[in-house]
Amino acid sequence: VLAASAALSACAVLAVLSACRGGPPRVEPPDVRGPLVLRVVHPARGATLQARGATWLIGSLGDGRATLTVNGRPAEVRPNGSFLAWVPLPAGDAPAYRLVAALGGDTVRDVLPVRLSHPGPALARTGPLRIDTASLSPREPLRLRGDEPVRVSVRAPANARVWVAAGGARHPLSPGASSADGATDGGRGAERWSVELPAVRLAGRAVLVAARGADTIRLPLAAVDVADAARPAWVVLRHRPESAAREIAGRPEPDGDSRWFFLPGTRLQATGARGDRVRVRLDGGQEAWVDADAATPLAAPADPVLRAGAPVLASAAGWVDLSIPLAAPPAFRVEQGERALSLTLYGVEPGSDAPSLRADGYVREVDAARELPGRVRYTLRLAGAAYGYRASWRDGVFVLRVRRPPAVRPRTPLRGLVIAVDAGHPPHGAVGPTGLRESEVTLQVARRLARLLERRGARVVLTRSGDGPVALEDRTARALNAGAHALVSIHADALDSGQDPARVNGTATFYHHPQSAPLAAAVQRRMVERMGRADRGTRTRNLALVRATWMPAVLCEGAMIVHPDEEAALRTPAFQQAYARGIADGLEDYFRALGGGR
Numbered sequence: 001v002l003a004a005s006a007a008l009s010a011c012a013v014l015a016v017l018s019a020c021r022g023g024p025p026r027v028e029p030p031d032v033r034g035p036l037v038l039r040v041v042h043p044a045r046g047a048t049l050q051a052r053g054a055t056w057l058i059g060s061l062g063d064g065r066a067t068l069t070v071n072g073r074p075a076e077v078r079p080n081g082s083f084l085a086w087v088p089l090p091a092g093d094a095p096a097y098r099l100v101a102a103l104g105g106d107t108v109r110d111v112l113p114v115r116l117s118h119p120g121p122a123l124a125r126t127g128p129l130r131i132d133t134a135s136l137s138p139r140e141p142l143r144l145r146g147d148e149p150v151r152v153s154v155r156a157p158a159n160a161r162v163w164v165a166a167g168g169a170r171h172p173l174s175p176g177a178s179s180a181d182g183a184t185d186g187g188r189g190a191e192r193w194s195v196e197l198p199a200v201r202l203a204g205r206a207v208l209v210a211a212r213g214a215d216t217i218r219l220p221l222a223a224v225d226v227a228d229a230a231r232p233a234w235v236v237l238r239h240r241p242e243s244a245a246r247e248i249a250g251r252p253e254p255d256g257d258s259r260w261f262f263l264p265g266t267r268l269q270a271t272g273a274r275g276d277r278v279r280v281r282l283d284g285g286q287e288a289w290v291d292a293d294a295a296t297p298l299a300a301p302a303d304p305v306l307r308a309g310a311p312v313l314a315s316a317a318g319w320v321d322l323s324i325p326l327a328a329p330p331a332f333r334v335e336q337g338e339r340a341l342s343l344t345l346y347g348v349e350p351g352s353d354a355p356s357l358r359a360d361g362y363v364r365e366v367d368a369a370r371e372l373p374g375r376v377r378y379t380l381r382l383a384g385a386a387y388g389y390r391a392s393w394r395d396g397v398f399v400l401r402v403r404r405p406p407a408v409r410p411r412t413p414l415r416g417l418v419i420a421v422d423a424g425h426p427p428h429g430a431v432g433p434t435g436l437r438e439s440e441v442t443l444q445v446a447r448r449l450a451r452l453l454e455r456r457g458a459r460v461v462l463t464r465s466g467d468g469p470v471a472l473e474d475r476t477a478r479a480l481n482a483g484a485h486a487l488v489s490i491h492a493d494a495l496d497s498g499q500d501p502a503r504v505n506g507t508a509t510f511y512h513h514p515q516s517a518p519l520a521a522a523v524q525r526r527m528v529e530r531m532g533r534a535d536r537g538t539r540t541r542n543l544a545l546v547r548a549t550w551m552p553a554v555l556c557e558g559a560m561i562v563h564p565d566e567e568a569a570l571r572t573p574a575f576q577q578a579y580a581r582g583i584a585d586g587l588e589d590y591f592r593a594l595g596g597g598r
């Protein structure tokens with residue numbers, strides 16, 4: 001805390017100096033006087049803390065002269081009465097933070113109970129046998145091929161015996177070897193026991209048994225179903241009618257990040273299931289996981305391989321279409337390179353027809369290569385940077401529509417462009433120490449940004465203009481429907497409970513697709529210049545608002561709302577304007593640089 005406050009005062013000095021040169025606005029909370037009121041904003045009462053070792057507390061005291069201790073340790077109070085304390089996790093059977101605030105002769109006390117996500121109860125080596133039933137894996141019903149390995153594991157005392165009873169056989173678990181969090185359990189006498197078995201051994205009824213002396217514990221395992229390889233099941237991908245989403249996300253792991261975005265109507269073989277996810281086969285070399293409620297079983301099997309007709313390249317004013325005749329929507333993936341797009345079609349054999357690919361000023365060349373049996377990859381070489389694309393299938397033709405970068409005048413780069421401005425949240429959103437809501441700030445900054453962009457000749461589409469919640473899919477849909485040339489989502493960051501906002505704060509920009517990297521870099525550079533906060537850089541993250549592919553999309557975390565000084569700054573019109581100007585200048589830089597290849 002001491003080191004952090006030294007850093008803060010250094011920033012304050014810099015802010016004063018640069019304010020003299022007309023630089024970033026000064027960031028220093030105002031003096032606030034008032035009655036002593038202790039409000040804790042984070043963590044919530046009774047919250048489960050995922051942190052290890054220490055966590056952060058934020059809130060306010062109503063007066064900047066008040067003092068605060070948390071479990072006996074003094075915390076820094078800022079001039080506006082806000083506080084940020086980095087405190088060790090409490091111990092004991094009823095973990096809690098004891099807060100004592102004082103001002104003049106007044107004292108206010110509060111006890112904030114919390115829960116800790118510890119690795120499980122202590123399991124004694126003596127006395128009645130206990131095992132950690134919550135640690136049992138697998139926990140969800142599985143459907144797999146018979147030879148696929150399933151890891152069975154549980155936390156149990158080191159001096160017990162543990163096995164799986166299935167099909168009349170006993171499969172012993174071994175202690176220690178495959179524990180995720182270290183072999184033993186900190187001297188608490190418990191270990192992670194595990195064994196890997198082929199799914200077929202667990203089919204039917206399998207029970208985990210732990211025994212010590214005269215005690216025995218029996219726990220039924222989640223059901224394991226073996227998929228019949230001779231009679232493959234087929235599904236068609238399709239969202240529930242109420243969903244605003246168009247594509248169906250596919251993941252390399254059941255809980256992994258989305259990598260594929262399949263078109264509705266895609267038919268695939270289902271090869272497994274885990275809980276509410278279904279595994280589908282894209283081709284002989286690739287499988288993916290999709291939501292079970294987006295995979296409807298098909299009565300009759302589909303054709304395992306689609307045959308592609310001759311691809312055609314067609315130019316239009318705003319885009320170039322690569323059209324490939326295919327009887328049904330294929331599983332596909334688009335990847336972006338520096339000046340290239342590649343389209344992989346799974347479960348597709350290229351036709352024998354010679355491709356008739358007329359060259360275009362933007363899409364210079366298209367190559368097709370058969371990567372594997374049943375997999376073909378088209379590489380599109382572009383005259384300039386990749387800018388946007390979308391895929392569709394209609395009436396027997398799959399189309400990859402490659403968007404041309406807009407024509408840009410260097411002096412007025414935003415003139416005539418459509419910019420989607422997204423005020424992040426609600427629902428959800430972070431709250432600052434004095435109660436400032438992220439969704440209020442983002443709307444203020446969005447409105448300021450809209451005015452700046454309109455003054456520079458752009459047409460602005462706000463994905464939210466009121467206080468009510470707007471779903472993520474609806475925000476992206478509004479940007480797409482408006483034909484936006486760029487999408488900027490505005491946020492004010494928070495951290496998870498294991499990171500200290502006194503050390504990690506400032507400005508960051510997120511993006512997902514390589515086409516958005518130059519925009520993210522331009523906006524980040526200008527935001528840091530305008531706001532004068534620490535540069536946390538640009539990073540990739542698979543967030544809904546930056547997943548759109550038809551336009552470059554970035555998500556800005558201009559400042560950390562849970563940081564007392566940054567929250568105070570975010571309340572001020574000058575800082576909100578600096579945030580908006582940083583984004584507007586970044587957009588201008590990006591489109592000016594894009595002006596070249598079209």
Ligand SMILES: [Zn+2]
Nearest residue numbers: 424429491492
């Ligand atoms: Zn946010």
